[in-house]
Amino acid sequence: MKDKKEKQAPILVQMAIFAGILFISSIVSGLLPKQLPVPTSVIGMILLYVLLATHVIKLEWVESFSGILISMIGFLFVPSGISLAGNLDIMAQEGVKLILVIFVSTIVMLVVTTYVARAVLAGKKLLTEDGLNKLAKKAENNAYISSRKVTEN
Secondary structure, three states: OOOOOOOOOOHHHHHHHHHHHHHHHHHHHHHOOOOOOOOHHHHHHHHHHHHHHOOOOOHHHHHHHHHHHHHOHHHHOHHHHHHHHHOHHHHHHHHHHHHHHHHHHHHHHHHHHHHHHHHHHHHHHHOOHHHHHHHHHHHHHHHHHHHHHHHHO
């Protein structure tokens, strides 16, 4: 927890930040080729993450409005549910294919996540002091063995 409370931006300023990011995202989405249909909201999330990670935008500037949006997430999904209900004929025709695609993509996502997590943990372990010492010692041994082979020949 922080010792001093950072001053939050007014809600209208936070809304303006989100609106600006969404506007830029819609421009970027329009510039992408039609073969790469990336939703504006996904581009916006990536852009917001980059701006937060590079400290161009401080978390305090968007935190309150983000909380408001998260609290309304169920309401924000209502249009998706309504459009899904409007296309029940497609669900009836392609239901088995949809379920198969959802199942396979979930399995692929879980497997990829597992391997990425393992790689990150292995990299983290390697970057600890012990891991770096072992790596340096191994490199030293390899250099010694190579130099012996060169001198023997």
